[in-house]
Amino acid sequence: MVGQDSLSVPLQSHQDFLWTAQIQIGTPPLNYTVAVDTGSADMWLDASIFNTSASSTLDKTHQAFTIRYDMGEVSGYIASDHVSLQGRKVENQTFGIATNISDANIPQGVQGVMGMAGQRLSRLQATPFWQNLPLNRSIFSIYLKSMNQSGISAVPSDGILSLGTMNESMIAGPFNNLATVNPDTWSVPFSGINVSNHIVQVPFNTNAVIDSGTIMVGGPRNAIEEFYSQFDGASEIRGEPGFFSFQCASVPQVYLAFGNAQYKLKPADLILSEAQYAPDDRDGQPDSDDFKCVGSFFAMDAGTSWIVGGSFLKNVYTVFNNEMPRQIGFAPLNAKTFESEVLPVGLPSNARLLSPSHWILACFVAALYIFRS
Template sequence: MVRATFSFILAAIQVATATSLHVPLTRIAIPTDRSVDDIVVAADRLRCRYGFAPVTEVSLRKRGLDMSMPLINQGYDMAYIGTVSVGSPPQTFQIVMDTGSSDLWLASTSCASCPLDTPGYNLSASSTYKNTTIASLTSISTNEISIQYNGGVVLGALASDTVSMAGFTVDPQTFLVANAVSGNVLSPNVSGIMGLAFQGLSATDAVPFWQALVNNGQLSSPEMAFYLTRVIDNPNATENMPGGVFTLGGTNSSLYTGDVEYITLADSSALTFWLLTVQNVTIQGSPIKISTGNAATASIDTGTSLIGAPQDAVEAIYKMVPGSRALGGNYTGFYSFPCSTLVNVSVSFGGQLWPISPEDMNWGPIGQTETQCMGGIFSLDVVSPSATGGPDWIFGDAFMKNVYSVFRVNPPAVGFAHLSEVATNYSDAYPYPYNSSTSASSASYAAPSTHVQMILLSALASLALASSVFS
């Protein structure tokens, strides 16, 4: 089996030779006009994604080997974008890497409603393209399928073609070719989404790309792993900042220390999201009372930077923070606290407690005030319970930046490990450790014949929301 490792980069990507690969990670500078309103929009998208009612009137709903790649961190560490090649000859696209969804879809060249700068898939230019159907979808009266997504709707037809990413190829791979996209589904220069959850969540019922690799025996180990850097808290951030690392088919031992703690998925009999069960939460070192069992399921989701929780847990958390207050209007479900307060939250999914940095618990000042800041945990069910029976907690990048995360297929589990010194001190001074079996000081990598580089992107639509803030 081939083993390799990829790094996330942000703006400039360096291509290595075929015999060695040391790629420093970079990022696109953070916009200076970031607003807590952006976080409110992202929170409502996340609510809708998992079947909860939004606070605002925005209609944003969603239906339900070892290789590593460079990625880009653009803006707020909100999403991960990788490079994928499709068709013959190959057409290359940037797509969001998302463990909270399962479908692969690409904008077509005929997508009139896509942003003008969206590179589209030209099916007529590929000799290996085929129109396709899936038996379980034969009840659909037309060839078009719609996917309700966080941010809008994607409408298109199924296709199959050769798809390659990170040196791996699935031929044929079924995916959706989007002819129409509404809302803010696509960011500039991004052509689609690569779902990294299970087939049971797929609107197209297609086998996800990563799952096809597992089924075909192409991976050295049936797992994938993420390491994410933190950039939003750095006041001296420049364009050349580290982004993170995604590894497909194994782990990168240079980026974590100790053992990976694997936790069996909450329901291994019906695999959809990557679901764990929250067992314990502490705030400022003290445990809070939370619902347990089926009322404490948690999705580990790279598609958001936020942390969403049940209303009773959110109230219990901020009750332990002096000076905190519930927010109202479009900010309903959020809390604020004095900006000078360090909020220390830790969570356990059945093993050890994993601390979340106070930097990830503070989204910055609200409005014109410099004294109250928006808290990093918000209520998912402040309006109503999930209409789809979705998970009760959502742990996005605000949590994942604090751990090394591993998603394992067999047996189904999510694992976490403590970040290594290499990871916590990650910078351009550290060349990327591509060999997952060696230390950082001796890292080297005999690259495969095909390099696919992945980019870490975070993009939030800036939406002005005028409302009364404090309840």
């Protein structure tokens, strides 16, 4: 329930790839659209959008900053000003003004980032904005609506960010609470993947960063290659190392396992986009196996940890609890439309076909997630 010291913020989906909220900055306050990113800690605005002369309370420090992403980087200078979210104001909030954004693949209409991770991850050495808000509890929760799903009828937006609270009406079962493995990242133990009864095992003490700043799921190359070995016609895309395509017409059931439960992903959430039409017969007539799709799971050549983004988060309700003990909780969504499903660790039923309407699902073959070095 939302009270005086909690907020319920509508989110906007950008091509089912990134989810944003509206904030206000300056005096007088102006609106800006920022990505909600649990994988980073800093707030920054694109200098080409942010009007530095429009606010009488803006303080430019001219101290430089750089945030390196796995795909590009952002750099500029540090400033502070009044920042508000649904009328709740934080005075003199530190944020970055990005004068250079290189290869970060940020969708049009997204004007910056609002980081939701811990302060020690901050490249600006600043307290994250959400932690400066006057909230009754140091928690936030996220619901993301799939672009191809009608979603919860009572929720007209593309998602909800609840600050200081959670929306219990959206969940259909108990939370699976997992202690974070780091005091600043939203990282929890990861148990592996179930692909139509084939278990992709991960080493003991494997961790996954739960990252709303990307749509994709990334893991070590050997595990991702084993994952795609269960997809018909799967192969790595030439010129796009780490990304794989497969036949759109037949997609196996996929479950991600956390703790003592595993969660089913909708078939559409395994697809980033249609990659190509490649007929395999001479009559030129399109068959279901002629369509290749780009997968939302990708291979990272370095490290053993995983990044788990929106492809998973769209299938659960997630609470990020910054209180002690610090933890993340997953719960099934309270709507049949979502096909949200949680079950004890075990083997699910056989795979099912992906409907033709999903063959043309389009998203970016790029992701915004923080390079954690």
